[in-house]
Amino acid sequence: MLKSRVKLVENMQFVGTADSGHAVVMDAAPSVGGSNTGSRPSELLLMAFGGCSGMDVISILRKKKQDVTGFEMNVSGEAPDKHPRMYTAIHIEYVIKGRNISEEAVSRAIELSLGKYCMVGATLGKAAKITHSYKIIQE
């Protein structure tokens, strides 16, 4: 059982904390009455997906002795503007920079993350169609 607590601070600003003890500030956009002091909750889902899959992929690439010098992901989501609004499509692009990076290792690491290990992706994948791509930048 994973637990978190989310507390109203003021206006539309909330602070969340969870088992690990770290706090996250969330706020709404000024256009809907917020003060933009923190992330939108909907943004956290995309960032969580990137973090979750990124941890899997980098772990696997390190085990495969890949010389990764930079790694980032671009995660975008579509959420049609009708109620109940939800993510219906999410694309994750992996950008791996390094020396003699094996494309097969990258492809396999992503496949293992998205197909097996990444809990955030598996959860979001029940609502959204998840697609991915990758770019390898050899240094």
Place this chain on the structure above:
Amino acid sequence: MLKSRVKLVENMQFVGTADSGHAVVMDAAPSVGGSNTGSRPSELLLMAFGGCSGMDVISILRKKKQDVTGFEMNVSGEAPDKHPRMYTAIHIEYVIKGRNISEEAVSRAIELSLGKYCMVGATLGKAAKITHSYKIIQE
């Protein structure tokens, strides 16, 4: 289209940013090779759900002229330990403190959030069975 970028900093630490410009630090637990410098990605889903629904509920209660003096949520999630692991059940408890708070207003606000407005809840609800409860503390 909502966009975010998640970048590896070091070891298992990632920093995410999204359209609103706010950054969130994520890290894994030491037991799996992380340094616990930030939230687990899986925790972000629960906090995002609390923030998303909390913004709806407090907005509606304010429109209904409810005198809320404190508001927090406890969000817990179950994710059975088999691959692909995902949230299968999430419970959100709303704790509203205030003066002459109408139980009907609270109940209706929650219903509107979970049934219509909260995008994070609608997304997670495709994977997990979402249940809720509320507690009103009259001051």
